[in-house]
Amino acid sequence: QVQLVQSGAEVRKPGSSVKVSCKTTGGTFNTYTITWVRQAPGRGLEWMGGVIPHFGRPTYAQKFRGRVTMTTVASTTTAYMDLNSLKSEDTAVYYCAAGVPGTEYFSFWGQGTLVTVSS
Amino acid sequence: QSALTQPASVSGSPGQSITISCTGTSSDVGSYHLVSWYQQHPGSAPKLIIYEVTKRPSGLSRRFSGSKSGNVASLTISGLQTEDEADYYCCSYRGSNIYVFGSGTKVTVL
Numbered sequence: 736q737v738q739l740v741q742s743g744a745e746v747r748k749p750g751s752s753v754k755v756s757c758k759t760t761g762g763t764f765n766t767y768t769i770t771w772v773r774q775a776p777g778r779g780l781e782w783m784g785g786v787i788p789h790f791g792r793p794t795y796a797q798k799f800r801g802r803v804t805m806t807t808v809a810s811t812t813t814a815y816m817d818l819n820s821l822k823s824e825d826t827a828v829y830y831c832a833a834g835v836p837g838t839e840y841f842s843f844w845g846q847g848t849l850v851t852v853s854s
Numbered sequence: 855q856s857a858l859t860q861p862a863s864v865s866g867s868p869g870q871s872i873t874i875s876c877t878g879t880s881s882d883v884g885s886y887h888l889v890s891w892y893q894q895h896p897g898s899a900p901k902l903i904i905y906e907v908t909k910r911p912s913g914l915s916r917r918f919s920g921s922k923s924g925n926v927a928s929l930t931i932s933g934l935q936t937e938d939e940a941d942y943y944c945c946s947y948r949g950s951n952i953y954v955f956g957s958g959t960k961v962t963v964l
Contacts, residue, residue: 770953772900779857779958780892780900780943785951794951830899839947840890842911844899 737762737833739845746851752819755848757831764812765789768834770841771805771816773827781827783816785834821852858883858944858956865962866934874959876927876944882954884925888947891920891929895940903942904929931961939963 742756757769770785786793788807795803804817814831829848832841859877866872876883876891883889889907892900902911904920907927917932927946931938944956 772955779941780894780945780955781857782945782953782955785953796952832900838905839886839888839953840902840905840945841892841900842902842905844901847899 737767737843739831739833739843741829741831741845741848744849744851746853747821749822749852749854751821752817753821753850754815754817755829755831755850757814757816757845759812759814759833762833763836764807765809766836768836768838769805769807769814770832770834771803772830772832772841774830774847775824775827778827783829786814788814818850821850823852826850826852856954858946858954860942860944860956860959862957863960863962865964866931867964868934868936870934871930871932872934872961874929874931874942874944874961876929876946876956878925878927878946878954880925882946882948883922883927885949886947887922889920889922889927890945891918892943892945893940894943900943934963936963 738760740758765788771783784795786805793805807814831845833843891904893903894900907922908920919930921928942959
């Protein structure tokens with residue numbers, strides 16, 4: 736069973752950046768698809784992008800291209816999501832999720848990380 | 855990349871059946887048998903309940919079922935129970951490693 740544990744809540748000022756981590760245990764890290772999804776307060780889920788550690792080339796939603804970077808570190812089985820040029824509209828809970836190799840759905844989820852952007 | 859369209863809310867009495875629709879396009883729902891559904895209780899992370907349109911993860915109640923016709927996927931909850939009260943989201947593959955979620959549906963058990 737794969738477990739994902741995310742880093743703690745963050746507060747940032749507009750224009751700054753934030754890096755959220757997602758530590759995975761269980762399974763074979765390099766083969767899972769690690770996906771990032773966010774949820775603004777009172778709003779729905781929004782797919783941001785994903786990466787398969789083995790291949791290392793992430794795919795980003797068009798909305799976030801140029802502002803987001805998703806990386807993985809195999810030695811620590813940890814995934815990271817870095818979002819820059821933060822705006823108040825980026826205030827949200829950010830989730831990482833893992834997909835079983837060769838599948839197109841998200842079986843395992845982290846607990847979420849609240850990022851608050853406020854001056 | 856517009857979200858898939860879901861009704862904002864659906865309600866039903868205990869024991870009844872309800873169906874949530876998820877309307878996409880020929881570029882996502884209509885092109886791939888890769889629709890999944892997630893249940894989210896307040897303050898919790900989403901939970902996978904249906905994958906590949908009709909399949910249930912191991913151990914999940916048979917009261918949850920999925921289907922698809924053309925560009926519309928559906929989730930049916932039969933024998934509605936109080937613990938089913940939650941938000942539900944569909945998600946479809948859109949090709950080129952891109953995914954899109956639905957707008958979400960709040961299910962209320964009357």
